[in-house]
Amino acid sequence: MSRNEIIVSTEEMERQQTFAEMVRALPHRPKSYHVVTYGCQMNAHDSEKIAGMLESMGMASAPQREEADFVIFNTCCVRENAERRALGNVTWLKEVRKQKPELLIAVCGCMIQEPGMADRILKQYKFIDLAFGTANLHKLPEMMYELLNGGNRVVRVEEKDVIPEGLPVRRLRHDAAYVTIMYGCDNFCSYCIVPYVRGRERSRDPEEIIREAEGLLESGVKEIMLLGQNVNSYGKGLPGDVSFAKLLKRLDDTGIPRIRFMTSHPKDLCDELIDVMASGKHILPQFHLPVQSGNDEILRLMNRHYTRGQYLDRVRKLREAIPGIGLSTDIIVGFPGETEAQFEDTMSLVDEVRYDSAFTFIYSARTGTRAAEMPGRIPEEEATERIKRLIDLQESLQQDTMKRFVGTEEEILVEGLSRRSEQAVSGKGKHGISISVAGSEKDIGTILKCRVTGLKNNTLMGVREA
Ligand code: SF4
Structure with missing residues (x-):
């Protein structure tokens, strides 16, 4: 356990529940909320916890932000444009408040943990009523009470690496x-800001995870997605x-019909994990394995701790x-100093691996990271x-x-009506690819x-089988 790490105690969680009840009892509390989420699945799940806590304070979800009494932006700072977009939208809400003076605006998430951001919010964004970092999330009831009872804006950023257990969650899907x-x-x-804003690695107790999974299974959940910045470690x-x-094996034994996970780091992808996946009954045959670049020198500068050869060896294994495993990846283009020949190495790797999908990004410099100080910035047009x-x-x-899937049998967990037809539904197959059926x-x-x-147009079409 790191020096700075704390597991939030049961007493603290009970204290927060008391604050939630106190907020609920306030006659002037907001009656509705809307959460705007930016970024990854970790943020999406944090938003589910925010919604759960707000509902425990007696607020109801509003479908549109314009309809809500309380709007909270859960931000991401992994790329500069996500940050710019979030701040632009928060500022736009300032105008809405001119017509609706009782509107409360909050900002939370990774962006607030950035060095200097809390000061910037205090000085430059005076219309923001509440701002807090990722380590303060579980204290939302207390902060809401302080805001509503004291009437002053609240800004909190803690440096602790917390593990909160037992937060109420309003899940987006059943x-x-x-x-x-x-x-x-x-x-x-070297390009990533996550360790600076999300803190050092800390793992939940396996027993808590198993308990949560069993509870989800009992409540009718058919698929779980295990989340972590680097689940392999x-x-x-x-x-x-x-x-x-070992955790995956135990979860497989719970009988949850479908188990997925992300994200994995290639350097930590061990044979033991591959064997557990291969022998598992419910672990879906799909893997998100970010490569970032196909060139060894760029991988070294990125501080990725693997070579192209080692990555390809993991894919082969x-x-x-x-x-038939479904493979997806993340790739950064235009890392500082990337030559045309080095970029061609990425192209040849993609050609060699043949991914089912790839999330591609232009390098975005983040202040405080090592890559932001590196020479050789690639002009935007070239990138x-x-x-x-x-x-x-x-x-x-x-x-x-x-x-390769045409003619095969698949199983989908139906997510919704197909975007192409009201007589069709779609969902992800076991390999992580969307399939549409009547x-x-x-x-x-x-x-x-x-x-x-x-x-059809990059979507698999299927017919139902008994
Ligand atoms: S593994 Fe690298 S890219 Fe992923 S969150 Fe950690 S530092 Fe960022």
């Missing part, structure tokens, strides 16, 4: 749920023989053990031209890789067996 297994990251990839610092592979070439390549290959609203949340019959 059939699928996020389960955070660890927080923070120790990897310090789960367990570091915990007593006993704990690892991600995964495919040998789990034939844009490279990313277009990469996207074109990925799209052309994707058509081909997806064809159906109606009553199928939402069920697992359907189907046979893939074709491919």
